[in-house]
Amino acid sequence: MKQKKYIMSGGLAFSEEKDMEKLRQFSLKGWHVSDFKFMGYTLQRGESSEYIYSVDYRSLEEDEKEEYFDFFSTSGWSHIASQGDIHLFRAHPGTKPIYSDRDTTVEKYENLNRSMKRLAIPFVLLTVLVWVGAMISTGTLNTILHVIAVILSVIAFPTAWTVIAIYNNKWKVKEKKGLVNLFKTIPFLLVLIAVFLLLFVDGSASAIHLLAYMTIGAVIFPTAIWVIMSLYHKM
Amino acid sequence: MKKTEQLTDSMFYIMAALTKPRHGYAIMNLIEETTQGIITIGPASMYTIIKKLLQQEWIYLHDGSDSRRKTYLLTEKGREVLEEEVKLRKMMIQLAETGLREG
Numbered sequence: 001m002k003q004k005k006y007i008m009s010g011g012l013a014f015s016e017e018k019d020m021e022k023l024r025q026f027s028l029k030g031w032h033v034s035d036f037k038f039m040g041y042t043l044q045r046g047e048s049s050e051y052i053y054s055v056d057y058r059s060l061e062e063d064e065k066e067e068y069f070d071f072f073s074t075s076g077w078s079h080i081a082s083q084g085d086i087h088l089f090r091a092h093p094g095t096k097p098i099y100s101d102r103d104t105t106v107e108k109y110e111n112l113n114r115s116m117k118r119l120a121i122p123f124v125l126l127t128v129l130v131w132v133g134a135m136i137s138t139g140t141l142n143t144i145l146h147v148i149a150v151i152l153s154v155i156a157f158p159t160a161w162t163v164i165a166i167y168n169n170k171w172k173v174k175e176k177k178g179l180v181n182l183f184k185t186i187p188f189l190l191v192l193i194a195v196f197l198l199l200f201v202d203g204s205a206s207a208i209h210l211l212a213y214m215t216i217g218a219v220i221f222p223t224a225i226w227v228i229m230s231l232y233h234k235m
Numbered sequence: 236m237k238k239t240e241q242l243t244d245s246m247f248y249i250m251a252a253l254t255k256p257r258h259g260y261a262i263m264n265l266i267e268e269t270t271q272g273i274i275t276i277g278p279a280s281m282y283t284i285i286k287k288l289l290q291q292e293w294i295y296l297h298d299g300s301d302s303r304r305k306t307y308l309l310t311e312k313g314r315e316v317l318e319e320e321v322k323l324r325k326m327m328i329q330l331a332e333t334g335l336r337e338g
Binding site: 054056058063066067068070071072074075077096097098099100101103104105107108 | 243244245259260263275276277278279280281282283284302303304305
């Protein structure tokens with residue numbers, strides 16, 4: 001019988017709680033997570049047992065690691081794996097949570113966002129600049145800038161969305177309901193704006209149309225994947 | 236009165252445990268024992284707060300020779316902050332006690 005298998009992560013920024021619950025369910029069936037793998041986890045077959053899972057985000061220096069993991073193990077949380085600044089822990093049900101107050105839980109998401117933002121902000125700014133360039137330039141330069149803009153957007157969209165999702169996690173902890181609801185409507189708003197641009201902006205402004213199509217694609221495509229994935233997991 | 240950043244409960248408990256040199260595990264245990272298990276500090280919260288207190292220079296690394304069990308101790312500044320906080324919390328306890336007696 002197979003001893004290892006791979007399951008996909010919903011993306012920790014988007015579905016940390018769901019991922020942890022999924023890992024718990026798999027443990028009940030005798031499949032225990034043993035490592036991170038590209039966009040998911042490796043599970044290993046073993047005895048079925050109930051475990052709870054938690055993840056923490058922290059950048060650690062080499063000489064900080066022993067102490068950090070010792071805090072967890074003495075509290076009943078065994079370290080399973082780390083990938084970069086992401087650390088995964090497992091404990092028996094009833095173990096006290098790794099975060100015991102709200103202020104430090106908020107900081108958990110700030111830790112994660114600090115490294116994401118450093119990457120995302122320059123990238124998104126650059127993408128916007130190239131799009132502006134594509135809109136105002138002509139000839140060969142116009143074509144080149146279009147190609148670059150499209151390529152950059154493919155990376156900039158998900159990166160920006162991840163940062164916003166992490167903010168959303170923070171707002172949830174702080175119980176800022178208005179902002180959490182706003183987060184849920186962002187995809188609809190983006191599609192609405194894109195459709196509006198397609199309908200009412202002159203067809204000669206091709207950069208704007210291209211951007212609008214990409215926006216719609218960026219929302220529809222992950223939604224489709226999400227729908228298929230959730231159907232797949234129900235079956 | 237001197238204005239300092241308001242301590243969170245968890246920060247206050249950890250500082251209260253660091254009037255003597257202690258490592259993380261000892262701090263968690265002491266807090267749990269003192270409150271008979273009512274208050275526990277999670278390891279991630281604990282680590283976050285230790286780093287923050289070090290950065291504020293309210294505690295310092297007392298003994299780092301065992302990298303798994305580093306011990307920490309309040310600095311002079313930390314002691315002052317803790318004393319101020321105790322005064323503040325006493326006032327609120329008094330308010331509650333007087334109120335309860337009169338009620």
